[in-house]
Amino acid sequence: FAPNLCAIDAKSTVSDTCASYATIDSLNDEIHPLLKSVTRDNDFFSYWRLNLYNKACPFWNDETSMCGNIACAVNTIDSEEDLPPVWRIEELSKLEGPRAHHPGRQQQKERPSERPLQGSLGDNVGESCVLEYDDECDERDYCVPEDEGASAKGDYVSLLDNPERFTGYAGQGSHQVWDAIYRENCFVKPSSSPSSQLSPLQGLQVQAANDFRNVLQREQPQPEPDDECLEKRVFYRVVSGMHASISTHLCWEYFNSTTNEWAPNVQCYKDRLHNHPERISNLYFNYALVSRAVAKLHNYLQKYKFCSFDPDQDLATKQKLLALTEKLHSRPQIFDENFMFQDEYAMDLKEDFRQRFRNVSRLMDCVGCDKCRLWGKLQVNGYGTALKVLFDYDENDEVDNPPLRRTELVALMNTYARISNSIAAVHSFREAVESGHEDR
């Protein structure tokens, strides 16, 4: 097992991070219990709102690749009473009061010093408490808003009741999605996009991405991954690291149909991860990247209002989050985003990077297993939020930062918890392999 991220890919600037596995393992030993508690012990972070069923795959007809296994199903919360108050539209609408409502993006930008603009939210109520829909798009977003093009305002899920684990979703359907993510949306290979099946808007977006890719290819004919620039490698590593984390979870909570039990499956780990060390390296890379994004939110979180209608729970949530960001700040920085988007093509490259990531987020609607789509959407949203915080967010500027929706903050922390869990699981799997105790 290679001891150092840099050793695995000497050309890569993860080498952009150069943190060793040992450094990250030891950080994770401290962070993992805290993150587990942050995402499990309160209502704010253990529920999520998304558009799970109402968006068709924009790239191909996916009706034949739907997963019918019971493990693919998601329990959504259909009745407002079954939601905790912090997620109830009715309760949040009350907070808005007769006149105070969320200032639109434009108003926030134009008159930041005059907030709140219409009415007052009261001492213990923050802007984050106000009912927000996800249909307002900010040009700095890396993901498409969940409500894009849909009239429904979303499905509510308890993340604890729908754990990410083995579902049996596999074969052509899942391969087509992974394939599309790697071939169509990564910078690695030139591709022929199935643009005839896209809507005009999506066609334009993909075309824009392809046009820019062509510009790059004219300058650098037939680029191979190793020769790609740093930003392209980072994009690939984020996607591959996310794939590695999903694989880890399905191996860690695998359904053994002989014993009818959920248990770790070491052979699954060996096949999907241990024998592909670069995938594990990308998982560690994502840990470093997301850790840095979360650390950048320290000041923001200090002022954040959680509004769960239970002040004790809110205080406990905030204390745990700040303990976490303080731990991250007390350690040497393990990822430096300032290396990226620095050359003369930086602005175009960044826009291309963002468009490609948005395409990955659209591809989640092509996942034919509800549970996988839920966690796929959550994690893509979490990485998109991390990228937005890394590249468009100034931790010392409170005015011009892009807005962070509640759903984005919840996705970010749960994605971080997923990677953290994967790192701990890989550690445990590795011990099983090295000690010869593979009978799990």
Ligand code: FAD
């Ligand atoms: P796959 O994992 O499908 O991989 C396809 C190909 O990609 C491999 O042959 C390999 O060439 C390459 N590859 C694999 N891993 C990496 C990597 N880390 N980096 C780079 N290349 C790689 N299944 C579940 O049981 N539970 C889930 O929660 C779940 N969530 C999913 C979420 C999404 C968004 C998608 C698209 C699929 C999900 N799946 C889930 C299905 C799962 O990811 C696999 O597709 C399935 O188990 C079949 O695995 P496979 O061995 O055929 O290879």
